[in-house]
Amino acid sequence: MPTTINLDALSLAELKDLQKDVAKAITSFEDRKRKEALSVLEEKAREMGFSLNDLTKGGKKSALPPKYRNPENPDQTWSGRGRKPLWFSQAMAAGRDVAEFEI
Known part of the structure; x- marks a missing residue:
C-alpha cells in the first residue's frame, strides 16, 4: 500500500532528496524487471535448443560490406x-x- 506524503509540508531540500530516492527506486525496479525478462527469454531459448546469444547474434548489428x-x-x-x-x-x-x- 503506497505511503501518503504531504508534499506541501516538505522543504525544497527534502523534496529534492525524495526525487533522488524515487529516481533510484525506478532505476532499481527497471533493472530487476529487465533481469527477470532476460532470464525468462534465456530459459525459453534453452528449451528450444538455442542460447539467447544465438538468436540475437550477440546483440550486434551485422556490419555492412565496404563500398x-x-x-x-x-x-x-x-x-x-x-x-x-x-x-x-x-x-x-x-x-x-x-x-x-x-x-
Whole structure:
C-alpha cells in the first residue's frame, strides 16, 4: 500500500532528496524487471535448443560490406553509411572523384 506524503509540508531540500530516492527506486525496479525478462527469454531459448546469444547474434548489428576503399591504404574501407572517414573527406575536399574509391 503506497505511503501518503504531504508534499506541501516538505522543504525544497527534502523534496529534492525524495526525487533522488524515487529516481533510484525506478532505476532499481527497471533493472530487476529487465533481469527477470532476460532470464525468462534465456530459459525459453534453452528449451528450444538455442542460447539467447544465438538468436540475437550477440546483440550486434551485422556490419555492412565496404563500398569504398582508400587506394593509399587498402585496409581503410567505408560502407558509405554513417560518418565519412577522414581519408574519404580529405580526398573529396581535394577534388577527387568518388568513383576512384568504389570497390
